[in-house]
Amino acid sequence: MNHNYSGVSRSAAVVTAYLMKSLQLAFPDAYAKLQATKPDVSMNEGFVNQLKLYEAMGCNVDATSSLYKHYRLQKVMEKYPELQNLPREVFAVDPTSTCQTSLSGDVIYRCRKCRRALFRSSSILNHTYGSGPTAFTHKRLSSEVMLGAEGTVKCTSYFIEPVRWMESALLGVLDGQLLCPKCSWKLGSFNWYGVQCSCARWVTPAFQIHKNRVDEILPVHIPGLQKGKM
Ligand SMILES: [Zn+2]
Ligand SMILES: [Zn+2]
Structure with a gap:
């Protein structure tokens, strides 16, 4: 240029x-x-x-907003085929690492089989906002989306930013499975070119975790909320 x-x-x-x-x-x-x-x-x-x-x-x-994270991932994806190393900042900190204390209200998601902590709610990328071709879908579904909490009503998966434990699986391939780093159970899959969510929206790139493979763990230090939760 x-x-x-x-x-x-x-x-x-x-x-x-x-x-x-x-x-x-x-x-x-x-x-x-x-x-x-x-x-x-x-x-x-x-x-x-x-x-x-x-x-x-x-x-x-706002580097913590899901819009920003999503944009940054798309920029990485544009360069992906030639990329030898993924920039460190695209990975969320592994929730099992002790250096990061849980932010208040941050829900942790664990492997349903072995209970290994996999990602935090702050890593979930909202894909209900419209941009490009998805904007039309967004308009059409917006009233239904309003009914469900955060528009997750029709989504059977979480789309998240890559977490540190995925790093070795992501390099050098365009798509593949996401396995639990502890018990190797299949949690979902990733695809740099995107995946269509069950709600019909395309998410590009996609790091998809099936909701039925993980459990939500609310932070125990919030009084009144831990009761009745696993
Ligand atoms: Zn596991
Ligand atoms: Zn969806």
Whole structure:
């Protein structure tokens, strides 16, 4: 790609982001405002997508949001075939590691067979927001989704960010099974090109854990909530 072109595109993106944040404008309005003063301005699709993400996050870059994690995974996937190592930051900390204490309200999911802790609720990537072709599905299903908690009503799987224990399984292949790191029970599968959830939405890339293979464990330190839970 031409360096000048991407330079112009980058500065247009920076100015547009500034307008969005300072004037609280939606992306198309901020971009139109910039184009009104600089008609020759241009922005490539990559920047447009980043700014749409920025808008969806309320003009704050929140690295813990599921939108951001999902976007980051998609960027990794674009480079995937040539990728030798996955960037460390795409992996969630293994919930069995002792260096991270449980955040309050963070539910831990365990293997139903051997009880090994597998991932935290903060690693679940919500796939109910619309973007690209899924936006239409989103509109059509939104009223039904509202009825269920967090839109999980029709989903038989959790789609999560990759967790550290998956690392060896993910490298060098486009898809495969996700096995419990302790008892090797099949928990689900992954596919860098995506998987269609039971709710009809495509999730790309997909790290899919079947809900019936894991148990939800609420944090025990929340008074009143541990009662009646395994
Ligand atoms: Zn297990
Ligand atoms: Zn779903």
